[in-house]
Structures are given as structure tokens and as C-alpha cells.
Amino acid sequence: MSEEDNREWETETEAPAAEAGVHSDIYAEDGSVRHDFLASLGAAIADRDTLWLHDHIVSLHESELGDVLESINTPQRRALVRLLGDQFDFAALTEVDEAIRLEIVDGLPNEKIAEALGELDSDDAVYILEDLDEEDQQEILARLPFTERVRLRRALDYPEDTAGRRMQTEFVAVPPFWTVGQTIDYMRDDEDLPGSFSQIFVIDPTFKLVGSVNLDRILRTKRQTKIEEIMDEPRSPITAEMDQEEAAQIFEQYDLLSAAVVDDNNRLVGVLTIDDVVDVIHEEADEDIKRLAGVGDEELSDSVIATVRSRVVWLLVNLCTALLSSTVISLFDATIAQMVALAVLMPVVASMGGNAGTQTMTVTVRALATRDLDIYNAGRIIRREATVGLINGLIFSVLIGTVAAIWFANPGLGGVIATAMVVNMLAAALAGILLPLLLDKFGADPAIASAVFVTMVTDVIGFFAFLGLASMWLV
């Protein structure tokens, strides 16, 4: 509305104090839950003060309650859930660590869980159900009303990490020949709508998806207009079996807020929403970071044994490449015996190459992941990296050459390490960009194996150049 309209207003509404938000109430500056809030909560739990809990806990957003649950200890958590009873918001369980979720769920009778899950959106219910053991899962499902049970079973039947597992099975679907007016009236009367939605779907009599309409489109269209006149035709369809990362890419490409999920016969089975996609994007970035460091799909709540297992493979690969470097060094043992300074300085050459290579590799792996790097610009980027490697090599060859010449009072040694440094920094740049590109070309994830191979290249070339030149020029 325009500023003119405002002047006609009669009621002067009170400005909402910015500090009135619940958010600022429970969080300290650093984003953790405030200590005095936790102290009051602890006292309220100890005193079984349900009135305080009702005033301060029940009104929290599910993610705030999740943070609170993570900030108190096990006996407090148990007592809190018990004291809240039916007022405990089960959606908060989707916001906590797996360990805490299982602890809370295990402490409740299956009957209570079934009742609570019935109130949740299906994607939240599936999120909580999927971690339970088979027996509990079946017992809880059996206690749910028929429609709910069928919906959850269907979602649980899709493999983990698919769109079908993440989707919500509540949605609004109307036939194409309905008018905007009919559709609005239908939504006003139907009590059984999803918790919130930004789009409705258009289906044919066999439940096949024929289009979708964003809510703003409905609101700005005259009542008598038919839905089929304003609906968008389905673009890239998201199938229930589709990997969640692929679905996330479609969301990002088309800036979607929600999208229909269809089965093999193009029948509408659910809706995927952007908040799930945001979680997927986080998981994906996490995966990239962890793979670059040679850590598997590790969670903070993993056991010692699981953690050892996730890391031992890459350490083993690293042991092999380190022994390869040792073999290179052993070729020059006679040279080292004559000049121990070489043993003192050789880790410098290797370490600088390793670091420079890791820098280039990280940029390359990320550019490949975000599709910024492709065959159209690869040539240009390779040339740029080589130039950068050369320039950095020259800068550091001057530095280390001077240091070495002075330290060991041996200008020849300075010259050798300076030359080896240029060679290794150039090799590092080329390995850092070519190895990920090669892995990508052959369909491997460039993140998973690059680090260890790049360091292998820079170690081997670094030791070989430094010790080789020394054996020719110095000894």
C-alpha cells in the first residue's frame, strides 16, 4: 500500500519492541542458551513448577526447545518431558542430536509416541521413526490411524537420502477445472490441510501431476478464473527415488520453495520443501569438507570404534604414500650422510609444496562441486594456477634460499633449495588442479582422494628435486 493510505488509518498500533521476541529471551550473545534461563529451568524442574514451564517452555519454537533440550542433562531432560506431558512439542526432536532423540523416545511408552507422531507433519514423523529399531517402529505404526500409517510406511519404504524419504505426504491438490474461488473455499473448509504450504498442486483423476500454482498467484487472480489457466506446467519432475542431492540442485536452479514428488507413474505422492533442501545443502558441504580431510561420513555422536573405522583407511593410504617418499629419500642416503643439513631442510621443501598444492586443490574441488569449473574455462584456470605457482615459487625460493645460505653458511645449499622450491611449487599447482579434474573426468568424487595424492606428488617431487640437485651440485 502507498504512504497516502497510511494517513487514513485510525488506530495507532503499538510498535512491537524488538526485544520482545522469544529468540532474544533465551539466547546469550554467543548463540548458546542463557545460563540464567537454564538455572531457572533447572529450579522449575526440581520444584515441578508446571506453571513456570507452561509460561516459558511451551511457547518456544521447536528449534528453541531443541536447543534447550541439548543444553540440560539427562535426568533434567527426562523430568522436563514428563512434566510437560501432552504439551511437549515432539517436533523439537527433529532439532536435536540423534543420541538425545533416542534417549527421549526410549523413555516414553510407544502409545504416547504414536499419539504425538500423529500430530506431526509426516516428514517430521518419518525423521523420528527412521532411527528407531524395527520392533518399536512397527508397534508405533500399528497404533496410528490407517491413513497416517499408510503414508508413513510409504515414505519409510523409500531408501534413505531419497526425495521420497524426505518428502511430506500432506499437500493440497485440486483438479484443473476448478476455479480459483472453488479452490479458496475448499481450503477454508478443509480442516485437514498441511501445517503450512506455499503451493498447491493440480492433478488429474488418476492422481497424475499436471501442474502447480503458487499461492500468491491464486491470491492475485479473480475467483472465476480456472486453475488450469494459471497453473505452471511441471518442469524437471522430482521422483521419489531421486537422490536428495539431485533434488536439491533442482530447487537451487529454479529457486523453488516447494516441489511435487511423483512416483514412477507420475502420480503425486508428496511434496518436498525448501527447509529440507537447506538441510541437504548443509550435509553436502559437510561431506565435501570431510572428504577433503580424509574423514568418512562421521558424526560427532559416533562411537570410538565407528570413528576409528572412518579414519583408518585414509591413514593407511597416507602411510603408503609416506613410505614412497621414504624410498625417494633412501635413494640419496649417501648424499645425506655427507651433508646432514639436507635432512634438516628437506621437510621445508615438501611442506611448502604440500600446502601450495592443497590450496590449489581446495579451490579446484569447490569449483567443480559448484560447477563453476568446466571444460569451457579449464584451460584458462590451469594457466592461471601454473602462473600463480610459479610466482609463489619464486617468492619463496628467494626467502628460503637466503635463510639456508646464511644458516649453514653455504651459498650452494641456498641455490639448491631455491631451485627445488620453484620446481615443487609449480608441480604443486599442476597436481592441485589436474588431479581433481582427472578424478572428476573418470566419475570419481574429486574431493575424496585428492588431498592424499596431491601431497604424494609434492612430497616425491620435493624430495627428489632437493636431494637430486644436492647430489649433483654439492657433494
Next chain:
Amino acid sequence: MSEEDNREWETETEAPAAEAGVHSDIYAEDGSVRHDFLASLGAAIADRDTLWLHDHIVSLHESELGDVLESINTPQRRALVRLLGDQFDFAALTEVDEAIRLEIVDGLPNEKIAEALGELDSDDAVYILEDLDEEDQQEILARLPFTERVRLRRALDYPEDTAGRRMQTEFVAVPPFWTVGQTIDYMRDDEDLPGSFSQIFVIDPTFKLVGSVNLDRILRTKRQTKIEEIMDEPRSPITAEMDQEEAAQIFEQYDLLSAAVVDDNNRLVGVLTIDDVVDVIHEEADEDIKRLAGVGDEELSDSVIATVRSRVVWLLVNLCTALLSSTVISLFDATIAQMVALAVLMPVVASMGGNAGTQTMTVTVRALATRDLDIYNAGRIIRREATVGLINGLIFSVLIGTVAAIWFANPGLGGVIATAMVVNMLAAALAGILLPLLLDKFGADPAIASAVFVTMVTDVIGFFAFLGLASMWLV
């Protein structure tokens, strides 16, 4: 609607073929634009075949057009933009590399650009404007209608990386005393609504924000209900000066699709939408990954000089820590001179420690970034990491001990390297978790400096343990 309703439908709509989507039309399996499509496009450009372009290019989604623009060469791009004329979708410029965006914009007269920007949502217009040089920016702004100009100027006045710079200044705002019916009628009649929206805002006569209503809420509410009865009160307010990362965290915590942006006086100035937040999340993850590798805020399109500058600092720090390791080695030069096998094997101890330390550190840094790690569970996680380090240390001490004993026919050497390996792997685990925690405690970004310091610790301890034990036990 229920399955019963479906049976009454009379029209049998055709099922949309899944392959009819535009998406599958232009993309190959690997996500790049199909070669035959690019060939046809090249031919159409050469033949000035505007009919083909109209059929195949104008209907593309802005992100698809962006991908196409990135896949053709500079002369083709220029010709394509010229041939499309007014039908060129400027929103596609928000989907391409900065270099390509500038190339296209520089090839167009400012008058044309002003005209095109006037059609875009303000956040897209700002995105394109902010990279132009001051002079062009002012000339283009001067050619825009007054309201547009004021809006864009205001957004451009907020610093980069703030919510104000990212926000869209088109939104729907109504007074609290309007009814749902009035609001719907207003949206039907107003031509000047934003491109798409999922929420409307409620403001008082001074434009202060008093609440918001999601569109689905409006659609399911009776016409005579007043907006103030169904509005949500503002939770954590997002101010225009707020850093975009902070705003993104609020979106994630409360699963928002859009949120009001207010100025210092709590007056509504714009709206931030989830698609911008998704971009922020990507940038943030990117930043973490790059900092872990010691690369600055680097873009693929950066020049050689900018790239050298972004990397040289950490290489310099690494040179200093590498020289520190050299100093440790030089303490034992007499020992090495007597037994060159030590020089051959010492990089193995350091490299294994460095890798194990990086693994722990990466998990720690990510857990801190996602707030999974805090004072409540730090003790438990430190104990777990130490145990994992010890177990991995024992596994690899047996392996490397055996290899060394056999290789150099020296069981004593095997014993020394085995002991050093356990010591260093334990040190690596402790450094990997304690250094990031310490940096975080003192308000530094744990990602930025951890890698180099963790490797410093593992190098120094590795060399010291291995060479120190050797000098005591072997020589």
C-alpha cells in the same frame, strides 16, 4: 481432495510427459548444456535465425539461460544478446560468472540497461548494479523512474554482505485492521506486486512492522476475519545492517521462507527471501573449506595477482613453522649423521601425525561451525578423540614398526618409530581438537588458523619424539 472426488471428474487431462520439461531438453547427463543444443544455437546465431531463438531461448528459465551464456564464446554471447533484443531476460545475468556479467553489461548502452533493470526485482537489479563502476552505476540510476531509483539507491547504500544489500524492496504490506477479504481484493487489483511472494507484512501508519501473515493462512481464513487476528508477531527481527550470515541463521532456525527487513526505527524496508539465504549458506560453507586450506576469499574469476596475494600469507606462516621443524631436526644432526635411516623415516612420522591431526581438526571445526560442539559435550568429545588417536596410533605403530625393522634389518629402529608414532598420533588428536576450541574461545574463527598450527604441533612432536628416542636408544 479425496480419491472419491476424483471419480466425479469429467475431463481427463493428459498426463504431462516427464521428458517434456525444459530442463531435460537442454542438459546432458552430466549437467552441462547438451552439445547438439549448443550446435543448433551456434547455427541459429550465425544465420540470425530469430525464429529459432524465440522458440528455444526465450522460453528458458533464467538459470538455464545463464548456463547457456556460460557455455558459448564471447562473440556468440554478444550476438545472442543483440539478436534477442528486448526479449533477453536480464535476470539470467544474476546466474553467470562476474566476468561474463560484466562483459555483457559493458556491451550494452546504459539506456538499455536502465530499461531492463526497471523490469527486474530490486534484489536482482542491485546484484547487477553493484559490480559496475561508479560512473555507469550513477548514469543508469539516473535513467530509472524516481521510486525505482530511490529503492535501489537505498539497497546499494547498505554495506556488502548485509541483509539490506540482499533484500528485495518490493513487498505487500497492509494495516492490521484490514480484513482478509479486503487484503485479497487489494492483491487482485494491485498491478504493482512483487514477482512472487509467500508472506505479506502488517505495518502501522508509520510503516513500523507489527506482524506478518503467511499466504496459506490468508487462504484458509474467512473473508471477514481481521488481519491482526491471524498475524504472527515478529520474532527475531532482521535489521538491514545485520550481517547476511546472521540473517541466514535466523532463517534456518525458524524454517522461514521470507522475512521482513527493518531499519533502525523498526520501519519495514524490504524482504529477504530463502533463495538469497541458500546462496549465503553456500558462500559460508565455501569460506570454511577455503579457510581450512589457507586460501582467502578467492573466486575462480580472480586475477593472478589477487590469487597470489590471497595465498601468500599462509604459505609464509607455513614457511615459519616448517623452519621451526627444521630447527628441531638440527638438534639431532649428529644422530642423523650416524644413522641416515632416521632421515629416511622421519617424514613418515610427521606425515601420519599431520594427517591424523587434520582429520580431528576438520571434524572439530565443522562441529563448531554447526554448533554441534559446545561446552556441554566438549569433555566427552575430547576423551573420544584421545581414545581414537591412541587406537590409531597403536595400529600404525605396529605396521610402521614392522616395516622399519625389516627394511633396515634393525629391530631397535622399529621399536623407536613405533613408540614415536603412538606419541605423535595422540598429540595429533589432542592438537586437532584443543587448538580449534581454544581459537573459538578467544573469538577467532577456528577454521582460519587451525591447519597450519596443528601441522606445526605434529611436525615438532613427531620429529622430536622419533629423533630424540633414536638418540637415546640407538646411537
